[in-house]
Amino acid sequence: xxxxxxxxxxxxxxxxxxxxxxxxxxxxxxxxxxxxxxxxxxxxxxxxxxxxxxxxxxxxxxxxxxxxxxxxxxxxxxxxxxxxxxxxxxxxxxxxxxxxxxxxxxxxxxxxxxxxxxxxxxxxxxxxxx
Amino acid sequence: xxxxxxxxxxxxxxxxxxxxxxxxxxxxxxxxxxxxxxxxxxxxxxxxxxxxxxxxxxxxxxxxxxxxxxxxxxxxxxxxxxxxxxxxxxxxxxxxxxxxxxxxxxxxxxxxxxxxxxxxxxxxxxxxxx
Amino acid sequence: xxxxxxxxxxxxxxxxxxxxxxxxxxxxxxxxxxxxxxxxxxxxxxxxxxxxxxxxxxxxxxxxxxxxxxxxxxxxxxxxxxxxxxxxxxx
Amino acid sequence: xxxxxxxxxxxxxxxxxxxxxxxxxxxxxxxxxxxxxxxxxxxxxxxxxxxxxxxxxxxxxxxxxxxxxxxxxxxxxxxxxxxxxxxxxxx
Amino acid sequence: xxxxxxxxxxxxxxxxxxxxxxxxxxxxxxxxxxxxxxxxxxxxxxxxxxxxxxxxxxxxxxxxxxxxxxxxxxxxxxxxxxxxxxxxxxxxxxxxxxxxxxxxxxxxxxxxxxxxxxxxx
Amino acid sequence: xxxxxxxxxxxxxxxxxxxxxxxxxxxxxxxxxxxxxxxxxxxxxxxxxxxxxxxxxxxxxxxxxxxxxxxxxxxxxxxxxxxxxxxxxxxxxxxxxxxxxxxxxxxxxxxxxxxxxxxxx
Numbered sequence: 001x002x003x004x005x006x007x008x009x010x011x012x013x014x015x016x017x018x019x020x021x022x023x024x025x026x027x028x029x030x031x032x033x034x035x036x037x038x039x040x041x042x043x044x045x046x047x048x049x050x051x052x053x054x055x056x057x058x059x060x061x062x063x064x065x066x067x068x069x070x071x072x073x074x075x076x077x078x079x080x081x082x083x084x085x086x087x088x089x090x091x092x093x094x095x096x097x098x099x100x101x102x103x104x105x106x107x108x109x110x111x112x113x114x115x116x117x118x119x120x121x122x123x124x125x126x127x128x129x130x
Numbered sequence: 131x132x133x134x135x136x137x138x139x140x141x142x143x144x145x146x147x148x149x150x151x152x153x154x155x156x157x158x159x160x161x162x163x164x165x166x167x168x169x170x171x172x173x174x175x176x177x178x179x180x181x182x183x184x185x186x187x188x189x190x191x192x193x194x195x196x197x198x199x200x201x202x203x204x205x206x207x208x209x210x211x212x213x214x215x216x217x218x219x220x221x222x223x224x225x226x227x228x229x230x231x232x233x234x235x236x237x238x239x240x241x242x243x244x245x246x247x248x249x250x251x252x253x254x255x256x257x258x259x260x
Numbered sequence: 261x262x263x264x265x266x267x268x269x270x271x272x273x274x275x276x277x278x279x280x281x282x283x284x285x286x287x288x289x290x291x292x293x294x295x296x297x298x299x300x301x302x303x304x305x306x307x308x309x310x311x312x313x314x315x316x317x318x319x320x321x322x323x324x325x326x327x328x329x330x331x332x333x334x335x336x337x338x339x340x341x342x343x344x345x346x347x348x349x350x351x
Numbered sequence: 352x353x354x355x356x357x358x359x360x361x362x363x364x365x366x367x368x369x370x371x372x373x374x375x376x377x378x379x380x381x382x383x384x385x386x387x388x389x390x391x392x393x394x395x396x397x398x399x400x401x402x403x404x405x406x407x408x409x410x411x412x413x414x415x416x417x418x419x420x421x422x423x424x425x426x427x428x429x430x431x432x433x434x435x436x437x438x439x440x441x442x
Numbered sequence: 443x444x445x446x447x448x449x450x451x452x453x454x455x456x457x458x459x460x461x462x463x464x465x466x467x468x469x470x471x472x473x474x475x476x477x478x479x480x481x482x483x484x485x486x487x488x489x490x491x492x493x494x495x496x497x498x499x500x501x502x503x504x505x506x507x508x509x510x511x512x513x514x515x516x517x518x519x520x521x522x523x524x525x526x527x528x529x530x531x532x533x534x535x536x537x538x539x540x541x542x543x544x545x546x547x548x549x550x551x552x553x554x555x556x557x558x559x560x561x562x563x
Numbered sequence: 564x565x566x567x568x569x570x571x572x573x574x575x576x577x578x579x580x581x582x583x584x585x586x587x588x589x590x591x592x593x594x595x596x597x598x599x600x601x602x603x604x605x606x607x608x609x610x611x612x613x614x615x616x617x618x619x620x621x622x623x624x625x626x627x628x629x630x631x632x633x634x635x636x637x638x639x640x641x642x643x644x645x646x647x648x649x650x651x652x653x654x655x656x657x658x659x660x661x662x663x664x665x666x667x668x669x670x671x672x673x674x675x676x677x678x679x680x681x682x683x684x
Contacts, residue, residue, distance in 0.1 A: 002433055009442070015381075016359070016382070017359065020381060023404070027428070027429050030426075031429055125438065127440070129440065130440055
């Protein structure tokens with residue numbers, strides 16, 4: 001059994017990469033492998049907002065990631081620089097930047113790029129979905 | 131003198147289109163033309179969030195649009211369907227979708243696609259930035 | 261009607277060309293400006309423009325083949341959109 | 352080391368090919384799966400795979416040139432990432 | 443006479459939302475009584491392929507909506523011949539839409555020249 | 564021996580953030596003492612062009628950061644020869660970076676084959 005980490009840079013709205021990443025994550029877990037961490041970078045961080053309201057008959061990607069994270073105890077980490085630039089902020093970052101509100105979904109964490117490097121060094125495989 | 135409307139579909143983070151649109155808007159106004167409306171669609175709606183915190187030495191596109199809108203009295207309209215799907219919501223849409231928070235910048239308005247069609251019919255020129 | 265085709269990615273020019281009429285204009289902006297600095301375009305009588313601000317941003321202003329390309333700045337870009345009957349952004 | 356190159360846009364395959372070694376594998380996913388349904392790829396001994404779920408989504412499953420392409424599903428996709436020493440998403 | 447609009451589909455589903463979001467524009471413009479042409483070129487011809495099943499990937503299938511275009515008064519539905527040929531497709535493999543026609547690139551050229559607005563995404 | 568990483572720049576500035584955001588990854592990986600190669604291929608060679616002035620468009624110029632790569636311990640900075648030729652560029656037109664070398668596509672192939680990780684954006 002192998003340990004995976006995923007790097008997700010795909011725009012959740014105008015590309016298919018987030019869906020592919022979720023499907024890949026589910027499949028590797030079904031096969032008994034371990035998923036250590038999903039690191040969101042570039043436009044990938046946009047999925048970490050809790051304010052999405054897609055049409056009722058369409059998938060909510062944020063909730064799909066959150067479900068996976070809760071059921072399988074997986075770390076979902078969004079890069080702080082990429083996130084702040086793209087309007088994804090938690091309570092602390094909102095205060096630090098004097099913003100009126102915050103939108104990070106509770107299933108996600110904001111952290112630094114070091115978490116990606118660490119995932120590379122401590123996983124057997126890193127797969128990127130862009 | 132001519133009346134323009136702009137259709138902005140560019141991702142504000144991973145493409146240059148929003149900047150080009152702002153530059154084009156400023157230039158046409160300097161030349162004495164009228165800018166009736168800027169309609170944001172597809173990934174273009176992402177710029178309408180007030181929660182952006184770009185690095186201090188970089189442009190804040192949301193504020194750049196807002197400044198233009200206030201100084202020159204220009205309508206900035208984000209398509210409601212595109213916006214809700216992409217996590218851009220005003221107070222009313224947040225309530226309607228039972229979301230805990232909202233993030234629409236006060237310089238922008240949320241409305242329907244009919245506002246794009248109307249802009250096409252009532253402007254001399256429609257220029258798209260994608 | 262004469263149209264101004266606005267191209268903002270290098271690979272889009274060749275994709276758009278079959279649909280652009282002889283009397284039309286083609287304007288390269290953003291990343292597409294690199295196309296004006298190498299080789300030549302199989303244009304079919306269309307007038308070719310490239311946005312100078314986007315060339316300067318990328319350090320490419322002095323590398324444009326000026327016999328084929330007309331350099332325009334933002335004020336001229338606005339004028340072009342009036343000179344042509346409509347503008348088409350080929351995304 | 353043997354690498355699995357993952358391609359998700361049609362135009363990226365030709366861009367990536369010069370950098371892919373003979374012993375590597377190439378897997379088409381998402382919009383790139385259309386490439387497996389027309390013409391043939393100038394591959395240089397690499398093993399070629401295409402993701403069947405993405406073909407089915409687009410109504411293209413029966414149009415793949417199966418003499419050149421190996422159809423794999425998501426479980427096989429995961430297995431491929433272990434069979435090869437590393438995976439490379441050529442974005 | 444109302445201004446006319448040509449909506450150009452040039453991207454494969456489902457890697458982007460372009461097809462879906464252009465359809466929404468087409469339906470809205472139809473409600474405003476604008477004469478509308480839906481033009482499918484390059485990889486956009488894949489939008490019309492029969493037998494799409496994106497639901498297996500949790501993606502909503504919008505290809506059925508193309509069939510409904512005539513109901514909204516959109517009757518000019520044109521497909522680029524060269525693209526079909528290049529991608530090894532034929533008209534029988536496309537969803538059946540009343541009035542769907544194939545056209546040459548040069549015909550597409552003059553169609554585009556004569557439209558008041560042209561939109562791609 | 565730490566795992567090695569090859570970071571592949573293949574896109575023009577400033578139409579996307581790819582160059583900028585890949586640089587950030589390179590600098591972070593350097594802090595973890597991973598052996599790093601920065602490889603510029605296809606249109607990515609434009610990242611290194613001298614005389615960029617994106618500030619005239621209110622865009623931050625990140626090209627100076629490439630010069631600083633050796634200070635972060637990143638000394639393998641390689642540029643695809645074929646791309647330079649194709650785009651009518653030469654090495655003298657690139658920013659001066661200690662140790663910058665041009666390589667052939669086949670050399671790039673074996674470099675990629677021997678890296679533990681390869682990242683593009």
